[in-house]
Amino acid sequence: MAERHHNVDIDRLTRHYRVMCRIRAFETAAEQAQAEGKVGGAIHLSIGQEAIAAGVCGNLRVSDQITTTHRGHGHCIAKGTDPEAMMLELFGRDGGTCGGKGGSMHIADFSVGMLGANGVVAAGIPIAVGAAHGARLKGEDKVVVCFFGDGAVNRGPFLEGLNWAAVFDLPVLFVCEANSFASTTRSEDVTAGPGPSARAESLGIAAFDVDGNDIVAVDDLAGELVRRIRAGEGPKFVTAGTYRLKGHTASDPAPYREAAEVEARWREDPIARCAVLLTNAGVPDTELAAIRSEAEAEMAATVATAEAAPYPPIAHAFDDIQDVGAPA
């Protein structure tokens, strides 16, 4: 597709390209590891949605915070979580982000403001507004970004959380990754009305639709909104249109959609689109290829490390439950 952007900031776009390639490489490595039976549980891949994670998180400070969903690997990497610790977590090994006790759906890295993925759809929304509420009570200058999917807009906490953010005028950026599916059902089949942004606007929250596969557009919009939120303008809402190129889980072949539809969507791959922009701006193909292969090598190394790592000590099954009344 023809790209409209001409005056690109090559350094900035190259950084985004690198983040997106690292996310893609992580997801691909995780998918492969699960196919080989090395990673258990359910993993939910964000392949095709990388531009939203990279473009939004690229505008945040380390002290800013995010919450994410079961499909959260990309947000973690974009916010600065170490992929090796993430892969160790997927493998259930000692040294994982959560010591192997959470797995893919509960990755968290508080050291970089990543307040946790969540296994319950929409559950991160109240937590994000609460993190913003708490930060304000403590007098901290912080923006909280809340990532969720288009399936989440039909749960009550979506309405409650948006209303709360508006009533208390909290510094929250809501980012709806509209990837077209709610689990294995098409979102449009189960969602009334004109879309997520209209729901936000009905509560008086300024909402913006963006092509979520256009890294420059996401970056520009997120940059502007984060600045406005930091300046005290209250919550904002983004609907980032995208497409889930893989199934609901890594083991879902997604037979509920035509191969031709998926093929067409692959032609809008945000990473390929970003590469076109960089190429048109004069970045040599060899440099882009090098970024991709570095990302693949980095993630292959995380798999090797994770495979070789020990499982957590069994006693850890009883650690970090509670101080009062902990298991004896």
Add this chain to the structure above:
Amino acid sequence: MTYAGAAMAALAEEMRRDPTVWALGEDLGRGGVFGQYKGLAEEFGHDRVASTPISEATIMGAAVGAAMVGTRPVVEMRFSDFALCAVDEMVNQAAKARFMFGGQARVPVVIRQPSGMWRSSAAQHSQSLEAWYVHIPGLVVVTPATPADNKGLLTASIRCDDPVIYMEHKGLWGATGEVPDDADFQVPLGRARIARAGGDITVVTWSAMVHEALAAADLAADAGLDMEVIDLRTLWPWDRETVFGSVARTGRLIVAQEAVQVGGFGAEIAASVAEALAGDLKAPVRRLGAPRAPISYSKPLEDRLRVGAARIAETAAEVMAA
């Protein structure tokens, strides 16, 4: 001081001591639905005594987020029945965050859930659901029975780094008693109280039922029976040592609860005693609780579900005769 006033004193003192303590819930700026927050917004402002939308899931979920970033929220759920709108946030989020994030998060929230039967409040405003929360790893469950305990246990709960389900009994708001003035007065979590010492039979109970058991002990004393009443105060953790010590002495146990008897916390105590002290028991353990029926509005129907002092005393006589 009243039971409600004691809790208010505890919260006010903790808010003075620690600027990260705050309260949130419906109508709190106006004193709360039972008046248990009266005057706090005037002293601490509406940011720290926040009146929220009727959004239980987000009251609780926002408290989890705010706790994870270093504040200590006291959540008012208004009625324990309404807290059911926030079960995901209590059970999947608050109780699990620390564990599933590998120790990175702490969720120091106190979740106040006024519980129990109260003046024809019917099926959706009267329940005693404490056993559900005891079942959830990660939660502490507290059930104060006296004004002094409502101060000391609430203070201890606010200072606790774990999420605490704090179940005040609606029938006790106006109950009066001596309450220590000391701002640091705490009742340790997990320690039971021998509300009345006795040598013939042990009655283990909690919350408002403690007062029925004490009245039953008076009735029993008239019949020459010396009843020991143990107020558990906290259900998780529960004070096995005090309960086992008492039953080892008396050899007889009744567990009395206002909640539905089936699957109630009384069953856990009865089973634990049976496992640990079977050889010491002089009679089978008895449980008293509500029938497995929704709570009626009509007064005589509601009363039919209550375990009262007379029934505890009668059961004690049966156990003595067994």
